[in-house]
Structures are given as structure tokens and as C-alpha cells.
Amino acid sequence: MDSDNRLGAFLRARRQQVSPEEFGMAGGGQRRVAGLRREEVAMLAGMSADYYVRLEQGRDKHPSDQIVAALARVFALDDDGVAHLRELARPAPRRTRTPRRPERVTPSLLRLMRTWTDTPALVYGRHMDVLAATPLAVALNACSVPGVNQVRMVFLDPEARNVFPDWPTIAAETLAALRVSAGTDLDDPRLTELVGELSLKSDDFRRLWAKHEVRAKTAGEKRFAHPLVGELALSYETFAVNGAPGQTLVVYHAEPGSDAEQSLALLGTIDTAPASSPVAH
Structure with a gap:
């Protein structure tokens, strides 16, 4: 489940679902993979291609709020998607896992x-x-x-x-x-x-x-x-x-x-x- 690089997995999945035509870019048979290229996402979000590659590869896992907002705009995320992206960028510290009690309705x-x-x-x-x-x-x-x-x-x-x-x-x-x-x-x-x-x-x-x-x-x-x-x-x-x-x-x-x-x-x-x-x- 991409547990070691959750942010990168999310960005990669969302990038592949954005149509290049939405931004006036050539698509169709000219592309080997679906969606936007990494450098295109970087350009649209106003960041360097190298930095975006680091995010997808998991070499940088904590983008700023400005970067998160820019990526959310490029990927057209709704409120739930934006909240999820923010959680991935600022994950809560891992705590010692204790067994959960069975769920019961009151x-x-x-x-x-x-x-x-x-x-x-x-x-x-x-x-x-x-x-x-x-x-x-x-x-x-x-x-x-x-x-x-x-x-x-x-x-x-x-x-x-x-x-x-x-x-x-x-x-x-x-x-x-x-x-x-x-x-x-x-x-x-x-x-x-x-x-x-x-x-x-x-x-x-x-x-x-x-x-x-x-x-x-x-x-x-x-x-x-x-x-x-x-x-x-x-x-x-x-x-x-x-x-x-x-x-x-x-x-x-x-x-x-x-x-x-x-x-x-x-x-x-x-x-x-x-x-x-x-x-x-």
C-alpha cells in the first residue's frame, strides 16, 4: 500500500488522472503514459521539476502549505482530497499501537x-x-x-x-x-x-x-x-x-x-x- 511513501503514491495517482487537454497541452497518442508528466505538474504548480520529482520519490515528504495548495489546484482536489493531502504532508507522529477494542454501538x-x-x-x-x-x-x-x-x-x-x-x-x-x-x-x-x-x-x-x-x-x-x-x-x-x-x-x-x-x-x-x-x- 505504498506505506513508505504515501505522499508520493498519492501524487503519482492523481497526476495520472489529470487530462493534459485540460491545460491546453497535447495529449492522445503522443504520450506513453496517462495524465500529466512530472515536469508539467511542476510548471503548473510553480515549482521546479527537480523538487516535484523529490516529492514523488519520497526524498522530500513535507511540502509547505503553499506547495500543497498549488498541487491541490493542479489536481482539482475537492475539500476531502485537500484535507487528505495535508495529512500526508504533515502526518501525525506514529504512536505505539495498542490493540483496539471491538467496535460496539452504544x-x-x-x-x-x-x-x-x-x-x-x-x-x-x-x-x-x-x-x-x-x-x-x-x-x-x-x-x-x-x-x-x-x-x-x-x-x-x-x-x-x-x-x-x-x-x-x-x-x-x-x-x-x-x-x-x-x-x-x-x-x-x-x-x-x-x-x-x-x-x-x-x-x-x-x-x-x-x-x-x-x-x-x-x-x-x-x-x-x-x-x-x-x-x-x-x-x-x-x-x-x-x-x-x-x-x-x-x-x-x-x-x-x-x-x-x-x-x-x-x-x-x-x-x-x-x-x-x-x-x-
């Missing part, structure tokens, strides 16, 4: 979720392991079953491509969110195990992970294809769980009066799980 949050009988909602941890879910979320799709790792499910379960009509978008967003959650702590044993497994088993995972996309899931719309009630387009909102670093609450909802609202209500009536209790891992 009883108070479980009590709150127990009242959401008509709402698909779930809580996942720092590595996107589902920790708890309402029965309606479990009925909606297998990626919300407590104990499931959403990243592994998306990339290794063939059924995921049927559940998510927009699978390529879902896959890219899932990895971008995982990188946000992981931050710069890529030595985390659980993350190392997960990335290693998926890199061996999924070509799509390797390709998308190499892009170093960083983007938090905050809100949006997701389409589900359910075998009993058909396709549902649901909006979602995410919330960081205060007091439980790394935990995220995801709540889905349908547009009032929409077909999705009716389908969700129908799904609730045919769900066999107890409607009054959230499922916890």
Missing part, C-alpha cells in the same frame, strides 16, 4: 434505532463493518446485514452488481469513503488485511484503490434493485457518531409520495424480522 443509539420501524438505517465502523441495522435496512439489501463488511461485499459478492444498478459508482464511492475513514493510518492491521485480501481477489478493487480517490459519504441518492419490490431510489444522509470515533450512522429515506416510498412500505410488511428491534453485531 445501547442508547440502539434504543433510538429501535424506534425507526419504517426507516432503513445502519451503523458501520472505521473499516465499513456493519455494526447495527434496523430490520428494514437488513431487508433492503445484504450489504446492511450486521457483521458484513461493506467493502468486501461490494467487490466480492457477485450479487452486489445486481443489487446496485449503479455498481461502478457505488464501488468507487465505497473505496473513496474507506480512504477517508482510514486517513493516513494505512498500517492498521485490519485495513492491511482487508486491502490485501481484496487486492488478490478483485481486479476492480486493485484498479480503483490505485486511484487514491478520497471522498466522504455525506448525502446522496442510491438505487437498489430488490427481488420482491423492484427498484427503489432512496436518498441517504450520514452522521458521525459522537463519542465513537470511526462510526458512521447512515439513514435512508424515500421522497414523499414516490413509488420508492410505497415500495419501502411494502417491503416493511413482508419483512420477517421483528419490526421493533434493530439488529446488532
